[in-house]
Amino acid sequence: MGIEFERVNYQYTGIDEKGYLALADVNLSIEKTGEFVALIGETGSGKTTLAQHMNALLTPSEGRVRIFGLKISKETVKGGKLRLNPIRQQVGLVFQFPEYQLFEETVEKDIAFGPKNFGVSDAEAKERAKKAIRSVGLDESYLERSPFNLSGGEKKRVSIAGILAMEPDVLILDEPTSGLDPLGRNGLLEVFSRIHRELDKSVVIITHDMNTVYEYANRVLVMREGLLVYDGDPLKLFSRRNVENWNLNMPDVLKLQRELEERFSLTLNTWPRSRGELLKALEEVLS
Amino acid sequence: MRNIVIGRYVPGSGFLYRLDPRAKLLALIILIVAAFLIDSFLHMAVALAVVLLLLLAGRISVKRVYLGLRPIVFLLIFTFIFQVLFNRQGELLFELPLHFTLLSVPVLVLAVFFWGFTKKFIRFRLIYFIALIVGIFALLHYIDQGIMFWNPTFAVFDEGLQTAFFIMLRLIIIVTLSTILTITTKPTDLNLGLEHILKPLKIFRLNTEEIAMIIAISLRYIPTLLDEANKIMLAQASRGVDFKEGNLKEKVMQVVSLLVPMFIISFQRSDDLANAMEARSFVPGRNRTRLHVLTWRALDTACLLIVGLFFMAALSTRWL
Amino acid sequence: MSFIEMENVTFSYRSEDKAIDDVTLSIEEGEWVSILGHNGSGKSTLSKLLVGLLKAQAGTIRVDGIVLDEATVHDVRERIGIVFQNPDNQFVGVNVRDDIAFGLENLQVPRKEMIERIETYAKKVDMFEFLNKEPQQLSGGQKQRVAIAGILAMRTDVIIFDEATAMLDPKGKRRVLEYMRQLNEEGTTVITITHEMKEAVLSDRIVVLKDGAVLKDGPSKDILKDRETLEQSNLELLLPLEVMHRLEEKSLGDERIKEHLWALSLNG
Numbered sequence: 001m002g003i004e005f006e007r008v009n010y011q012y013t014g015i016d017e018k019g020y021l022a023l024a025d026v027n028l029s030i031e032k033t034g035e036f037v038a039l040i041g042e043t044g045s046g047k048t049t050l051a052q053h054m055n056a057l058l059t060p061s062e063g064r065v066r067i068f069g070l071k072i073s074k075e076t077v078k079g080g081k082l083r084l085n086p087i088r089q090q091v092g093l094v095f096q097f098p099e100y101q102l103f104e105e106t107v108e109k110d111i112a113f114g115p116k117n118f119g120v121s122d123a124e125a126k127e128r129a130k131k132a133i134r135s136v137g138l139d140e141s142y143l144e145r146s147p148f149n150l151s152g153g154e155k156k157r158v159s160i161a162g163i164l165a166m167e168p169d170v171l172i173l174d175e176p177t178s179g180l181d182p183l184g185r186n187g188l189l190e191v192f193s194r195i196h197r198e199l200d201k202s203v204v205i206i207t208h209d210m211n212t213v214y215e216y217a218n219r220v221l222v223m224r225e226g227l228l229v230y231d232g233d234p235l236k237l238f239s240r241r242n243v244e245n246w247n248l249n250m251p252d253v254l255k256l257q258r259e260l261e262e263r264f265s266l267t268l269n270t271w272p273r274s275r276g277e278l279l280k281a282l283e284e285v286l287s
Numbered sequence: 288m289r290n291i292v293i294g295r296y297v298p299g300s301g302f303l304y305r306l307d308p309r310a311k312l313l314a315l316i317i318l319i320v321a322a323f324l325i326d327s328f329l330h331m332a333v334a335l336a337v338v339l340l341l342l343l344a345g346r347i348s349v350k351r352v353y354l355g356l357r358p359i360v361f362l363l364i365f366t367f368i369f370q371v372l373f374n375r376q377g378e379l380l381f382e383l384p385l386h387f388t389l390l391s392v393p394v395l396v397l398a399v400f401f402w403g404f405t406k407k408f409i410r411f412r413l414i415y416f417i418a419l420i421v422g423i424f425a426l427l428h429y430i431d432q433g434i435m436f437w438n439p440t441f442a443v444f445d446e447g448l449q450t451a452f453f454i455m456l457r458l459i460i461i462v463t464l465s466t467i468l469t470i471t472t473k474p475t476d477l478n479l480g481l482e483h484i485l486k487p488l489k490i491f492r493l494n495t496e497e498i499a500m501i502i503a504i505s506l507r508y509i510p511t512l513l514d515e516a517n518k519i520m521l522a523q524a525s526r527g528v529d530f531k532e533g534n535l536k537e538k539v540m541q542v543v544s545l546l547v548p549m550f551i552i553s554f555q556r557s558d559d560l561a562n563a564m565e566a567r568s569f570v571p572g573r574n575r576t577r578l579h580v581l582t583w584r585a586l587d588t589a590c591l592l593i594v595g596l597f598f599m600a601a602l603s604t605r606w607l
Numbered sequence: 608m609s610f611i612e613m614e615n616v617t618f619s620y621r622s623e624d625k626a627i628d629d630v631t632l633s634i635e636e637g638e639w640v641s642i643l644g645h646n647g648s649g650k651s652t653l654s655k656l657l658v659g660l661l662k663a664q665a666g667t668i669r670v671d672g673i674v675l676d677e678a679t680v681h682d683v684r685e686r687i688g689i690v691f692q693n694p695d696n697q698f699v700g701v702n703v704r705d706d707i708a709f710g711l712e713n714l715q716v717p718r719k720e721m722i723e724r725i726e727t728y729a730k731k732v733d734m735f736e737f738l739n740k741e742p743q744q745l746s747g748g749q750k751q752r753v754a755i756a757g758i759l760a761m762r763t764d765v766i767i768f769d770e771a772t773a774m775l776d777p778k779g780k781r782r783v784l785e786y787m788r789q790l791n792e793e794g795t796t797v798i799t800i801t802h803e804m805k806e807a808v809l810s811d812r813i814v815v816l817k818d819g820a821v822l823k824d825g826p827s828k829d830i831l832k833d834r835e836t837l838e839q840s841n842l843e844l845l846l847p848l849e850v851m852h853r854l855e856e857k858s859l860g861d862e863r864i865k866e867h868l869w870a871l872s873l874n875g
Contacts, residue, residue, distance in 0.1 A: 043746055043776045057521050085529045093525040099555075100515070100522040103547035113544075117527025148551060153646060162526060179773055181645045181802045182843040208777050249777050252846040259871065264864060275846060279853050286859040475701050507701045510743040559696035562660050566689045567710040567761065568681060576715045578708040578722070 001069050002032040002202065003054050003091070003170065008063035010049055010226075022049040023060075024226040030054075032068065032169055035202040036193070038213040038234065040248075041223030047206050050223060051172050054204070055091040056084045067091060068169075089118045092168030096175045096206075098159035107133065107150075107158050108143035114166040125165070132161035135195075137187050153184045160188070164195075171195065172204040177212065185209075189216060214238075214251035215274045222246065235271055253278045296473050302586065303345035303471040308480025310587035314594045315468050321601035322460045328449075330604050331456050337597070338463050347467055355466035356459065360413060363455050368420070370451035377446030383428050384440050390433035395426055478502050479579055497571060504560075512549070519548045608672060609633035610764065610796060611657065611687075616666030618656060626652045627663070628819035634798065636764065639791040641799040641807035641827070644816035645841040650800045651692075653816070654769045658687050671764070685714065688758035692770040694750035695742065703729065703745075703753050704738040710761045728756040732786065748779025755786055765796040772806065784809060804831075804843055808872070815840055831872060847871040 005028040013019035023046050030037060041047045052058045053065050056072050064073040067087050076082050095101060104110035111132050112125035120128070133142055136157040142150075147158055160176060173192065177185040193216055196203045207213060213220055213234055220237050222230035224246065230237060238254055250258075253272055260266050266285055272278040303311075325331055342349055402419045409415045424441065469477070482499035489495055520530060523544045530541055611634040618627040626649045634640050644650045655661040657668065659680035668675040670683045688710075691697045700706030704725055711721045729735045732752040742750060751771060758766055768787060772780040784806060791797045791810075799810055807813050813830040815822040817840045823830055830836065832848055844852070847868040854860040854868075 042778060043748075052521065055525060057524060080531065085527060088525050088527050095518070095522040095525070097518075099552050100519045100548055101526065102551075103544050114526035117529075151647060166526070181841055183645070183841045247778075256846055256850065256871070259867075260864070263867060275849060278846075279850065282850060283853070283857060283859060286854070287857075475705075503701065504699065507699070507742065510741070511695060514743060556696045559691065559693055560699065562655065563689075563691055563697035564699060564709075565660060566658050566684060566691075567757065568684050568713040569709075570681065570713070573713075574715065575712040576718060576721065577712060578705065578718065578725075580718070 003030045003068075004028070004064075004066040005050075005053070006064045006066070008053065008060040008065060010046075010053070010058060011061040012049070021226050022046050023053070026050065026063075026228050028221070028228060028231065030170070030204065031202055033200045033202055035204075035219055036196050036217050037202070037204045037219045037221060038217035039204055039206045039221045039223065040208070040210075040213060044225075045223040046226045047223045048174060050221075050228075051093060051174060051204065051206060054170075054172055055093045056087045057093070086118075089114075089166050090168055091170045091172065092163040092166055093172045094160050094163045094174060094176060096178065098155040101159050101162065102147040102155060105146060106143065107145055107147050110147050110158065111143075111162045111165050114162050118166060128165040128167070129161070132165040133158070135164060136161045136191055153180050156180065157188070160191075168201075170202045170204070172206075174206045175208070176205065177207070177209065185212075192216070208249075210238075210249045210251040211253070214254060295469065297348075297351065297470050299346065299471065301344075301346045301471075303341075303347070303467065305584075305586060306471075306590055307581050307583055307587045308472050308476045309483050309581060309583070310590045311468055311472060312477070312480050312484055314590055315464055317594050317598050318464055319461050321598045322457050324598075324601040324605055326453065327604065328452075330601070331453060334460060334601075335456065338460055341467065342463075345467065345471065347470060351470060352463055352466050355470075356462055359458065359462060361416075363458055364416070364420075366458065367451045367455050370454060371443055371447050372441070374447030374450050375442065375444050377444045377449075379442060380445050380448065381443040382440055383424065383442075384438065385424070385427040386431040386435055387427065387437035387439075388431065388433035388435045391427055391430040394430060395423060398422060398426060474506050475503065475579075478506065479581060483581060494572060496575070508556075512553075515552060516545065516549060519545055522548075610636040610671055612667075612669040613657075614667045614669075616656060616663045616668060618652060618661060618663045620652075625819050627656065629666070630819070630821055631666075632814060632821065632824070634765075634796065636796055637791075637794055638812060639787070639797045639799070639810040640812045640814060641801060641810040642814050642816060643801060643804070643807040643830075643840075643842065645802055647818075648802075648816040648840065649819040650802075650816055651769055652819075654689055654767045654798070654800055657767065658684050658689060685761070686763055687765040687767060688761055688763035689767045689769055690751065690754050690758055690771045692773050694747045694754065694774060697754050698742045698750055702739055702741050703734055706742075706753055707757045707760055710757050714761060724760045728760040731759060732756045746779070748775050748782060751775060751779065751783055752786075755783070759790075765798065766790060767798040767800065769800045770802075772801070772803075780806075802842070804837070804845055808845065815842075828873070832869075845872045 005026045008023055008026040009021060010023035011019050012022040039047045039051065049058065053060065053072075054067070056065070056067060059072055059074060059077045061074065064071055066072070068090060070082075070087065072082070072084075077084070102110055104113060108126065108129045111129040112122075115125040115128050116122070129143060130140055133140060138154065138157055138161075142154070142158070147155065150158065156176065156179070160173070163171070171192070176192070177188055180188065189212060192203050192205065195201055205212065205217070217234050220230065220232065220234045221228060222237070229246070230242070238248065238250055242248065243250060253275060257268060257272065257278065260282075261268070266282075268281045268285055270277070270281055272281045322334060325334055342352060398419070402415070406412060406415055472480075478499055481502070482495055485493075485495040485498065520528075523541075524530065528541055528544055533541060611632075613630055613632040616627055616630045617625055619625045628649075630653070642650045642653060652661065656663055657670070657675075659675055671686050673679045673682055675683050698706055699709045707725045707729060708721055711724060716724070725738070726735065729738055732755055734749065734752050734756060737745065737749065737753075745753070754771075768783070772783050775783065787797050787799060788809065797810070799806060801807055808827055808831055810827055812825065813827050814824045815830060815836055822840060823833060823836045831845065832851075834844055834852060837844055851865050851868040851872075854865060
């Protein structure tokens with residue numbers, strides 16, 4: 001009982017332009033626990049639209065989305081009788097730009113905002129804020145500061161902390177590492193990985209970075225012009241055919257591995273997913 | 288918010304579209320003044336006929352104009368009632384004693400609440416509203432039981448009635464003409480026309496090019512701001528903000544959670560934009576060549592001449 | 608005499624920490640230089656100083672022989688154009704055509720020539736079909752291309768790309784990088800400001816900034832394998848190079864492999 005998409009279509013209508021089908025016949029099932037999903041696709045492919053269906057920000061034009069058993073469709077949402085707000089706590093969605101979200105006087109208040117909206121007491125919310133700020137790699141001194149005096153990377157972490165403090169069951173992140181330098185990037189990805197491993201929560205990351213996909217994801221969803229064209233193992237995704245057809249970037253590690261294997265007839269014993277693993281595998285083969 | 292189509296530009300053809308925006312703006316101003324000069328029913332009727340003719344000749348959809356008028360219908364009715372109530376000049380036409388008593392006032396309040404709750408089920412809201420007004424008067428007249436604390440006489444005088452009609456008609460003419468302007472003129476052309484027309488104001492040390500540029504940049508960002516507002520609402524909804532429900536305190540918080548990010552983003556944007564503009568050699572106050580130029584044609588002169596004639600005609604009604 | 612000369616330039620936003628700390632740097636005409644540094648290293652401050660959007664508290668900046676000050680700032684801006692990071696916050700015009708025209712109007716280019724230039728440079732960035740489109744109808748990458756066209760139309764000698772690809776998707780990034788390469792080939796002096804090693808490596812020369820000061824300044828080839836410098840600045844070594852280093856450390860692999868790895872890293 002996780003998040004299920006059944007034949008979902010979403011018609012997007014702009015103000016002056018004609019509408020277009022942002023999601024076309026999407027069928028998908030994400031478990032509540034254990035999954036680390038990478039959602040990839042070009043701009044306009046529908047990945048953000050897909051993510052926004054997962055916490056019921058959007059309702060399908062046709063078809064159904066079931067979130068932890070609750071059926072979301074055009075029919076069930078009409079009339080406003082269905083209470084969608086609780087879903088937002090269960091499925092936490094972090095937007096790409098922290099500027100859309102940060103608004104309180106202090107970082108502490110901003111992080112506490114989410115939990116308080118779901119009935120958490122002031123005292124408990126403060127505790128959660130402390131925990132959340134530390135989990136995104138910033139120390140407690142940040143809590144007193146204004147969210148607007150922070151650097152881009154720090155703002156990003158605060159916005160993520162704001163959703164983590166809500167203690168959602170499933171975490172969805174829209175390009176959480178874009179604009180961060182390599183150190184920042186790796187730091188945050190470790191945080192998500194830890195949440196996934198230690199708390200066994202499912203994590204969905206929208207990203208353009210194939211290295212992230214390759215190293216962390218155990219499942220990849222590829223969106224293309226509103227269609228879900230691939231749903232499966234990250235390794236099989238980067239077959240030569242797929243890379244060509246879908247114009248994908250290759251993860252650095254896999255690219256190098258293939259190069260070396262072809263050029264120098266090396267065969268590694270494993271499929272390394274990260275730099276560290278690649279270095280180790282190469283050491284083994286060459287010694 | 289996405290339905291702001293009141294008087295918005297609709298692409299089309301015809302002489303109204305081909306006129307120079309300066310001619311259109313000047314014509315609008317002159318015609319509005321003319322509308323205030325007219326003060327007889329006959330001349331009002333002529334003016335309305337002329338406006339209608341303009342709509343038809345310019346092939347403007349009457350429906351769109353009606354939609355442009357819809358928002359001010361309540362204003363029109365309110366103005367009408369206000370004038371009728373308080374203008375006591377001329378001959379008495381009609382008298383109705385009203386009784387504000389301990390019984391009639393509560394009944395009145397109940398009636399208003401009843402209207403408030405049931406109006407969503409009624410199709411013809413305007414007629415229902417008028418019925419409410421009539422009902423209120425009827426109530427206040429016929430229910431005279433109970434301790435009376437106010438006993439005014441609602442009186443309608445002929446001049447009051449006339450003035451009320453005139454004001455209403457003038458508003459209709461003005462709004463219709465303005466709507467025709469905005470339907471047939473792109474906002475950027477309107478801005479350019481305004482910039483040229485305001486040039487004489489330079490003697491008051493007003494930088495008209497700067498004002499026009501401020502307007503132009505604001506126009507450019509309206510769609511962007513609408514889009515961002517939507518995204519911010521979604522982002523805050525993801526943190527539990529329920530924009531549909533909430534008591535007063537919650538509603539204030541909802542608005543704050545939307546406005547603060549919008550302001551912050553806008554401040555950052557102004558900073559970035561100012562840098563980008565200066566980096567592209569923008570110097571406020573310095574002369575600039577322009578890509579878009581307005582060309583005044585015979586059609587525009589003809590337009591102003593005809594409008595001038597109407598103005599003269601309106602002026603003459605005052606002195607004849 | 609180099610086209611751009613910075614001598615002992617220092618700048619602070621507030622009275623405390625220096626955003627740019629005693630930087631001395633020259634850039635020749637026709638060069639392609641990358642300013643590489645972690646977030647907060649002062650890279651964007653540098654580009655703003657070069658066009659006089661910020662005023663240095665100490666040091667001199669010379670562009671094409673002209674000393675940069677209040678009087679000459681406009682002359683300098685005619686020689687250096689900047690494409691900024693946020694596609695939405697530099698798009699002034701109501702549509703593509705008007706935006707490209709903006710700079711030309713400021714330069715008092717005659718109308719007829721304006722129209723020609725708009726057409727030429729819109730075509731150059733493949734946005735000719737989009738001349739009537741409004742910004743909300745365009746993607747981030749398209750808006751950046753319009754920004755580039757706007758700067759190209761102004762025919763500056765130098766173009767600074769100030770983290771111009773940071774907010775773009777991979778496709779958009781690739782396209783902008785391709786324009787940078789093309790422009791430099793045609794003789795334009797290009798300055799790329801970035802924190803991505805993969806981008807910096809495309810240029811001839813890299814200047815590594817750390818906390819407002821120049822850590823290293825040299826040919827890309829050298830900076831590329833300077834592990835110490837890169838680690839110090841929180842920057843990542845390119846993967847082939849990291850492998851190369853590890854093999855050398857452990858005395859594994861032969862020359863062929865190492866050479867191939869080196870070649871791979873040069874290609875980004």
